[in-house]
Amino acid sequence: MPVQLNHTIVEARDREETAEFLVEILGLTPAGTYGPFRVVEVDNGVSLDVLQVDQPVHPQHYAFLVGEDEFDRIWGRIKERNLPYWADPMRREPGRINTNDGGRGVYWLDPNGHSLEIITRPYGG
Template sequence: MTVTLNHTIVPAHDKAAAASWFADVFALPREQSDDHFAPVFVNDALTFLFADADRFSAAHYAFHVSEPEFDAILARVRASGRPFGSAPWSRTDGSLNDWNGGKGVYFETPDGHLMELMTVPQ
C-alpha cells in the first residue's frame, strides 16, 4: 500500500486572504471557499484547506521544487515584501542555503507559518 497525504488544514486569521496569498506566491490554483475551508491545490495528491481560527500555533511546511520553480516562488516572495532567510533560525537574513548541494530558503506567511523551499530533498 502506498500512503499519500491527501490534505491538511492550515489555520489562518482570514482563510480567504491566507489562501489567496499562498496560491499567488506558489502560482497554484484555488477553488471557491466554502463555509469551512478555502482550498488551494498544491499538486494532484495534496490540497491545503485554509480554515479560520482565532488562535493557533504556527506550523512548518517544506516543499521540494525544481530550480525554475524555486526561482519563481522566491521572486514572488520578494515581490510580496516578506523577508526570507537561509535557515529556520535565520528567517530574515536575506540569504539562501546550499544544503545537500541545492538551494534552500525559509519565509513566513502573513499568519506566521514557516515555509521552506528546497531544490534537493533532505
C-alpha cells in the same frame, strides 16, 4: 495502497487572505471551497485546507519541494513583496538562501506566522 499524505489543515486568522497568499506566492491554481475550508492544491495531489479560526493560530512549518525554475519564480515573488526570508529555519541567516544537499532552499512566513519553505532537493539526498 501505500500511505500518502492527502491533506492538512492550515489555521488562519483570515482564510481568504491566507489561501490567496499561498496561491500567489507558490504560483498555484486558485483555491476552491469545501465546507469551511479554502482548498489550496499542490501539484502532487496534496491539499492545504485553510480554516479560519477565532483563536490564536498555532504556527506550523510547511515545506514544498520545487524545481529550479519554480524556485526562481517563487523566490522572485518573495523578493517582489519585500517579504523577509532566511536561509535557515531558526531565522539566523536573514536575506540569504541555503545550498543544502546540492540544491537551494529558503524560508519565509505567511500572514499567520506559519513558516514556509521551498527546497529544490530533498534533505539527505
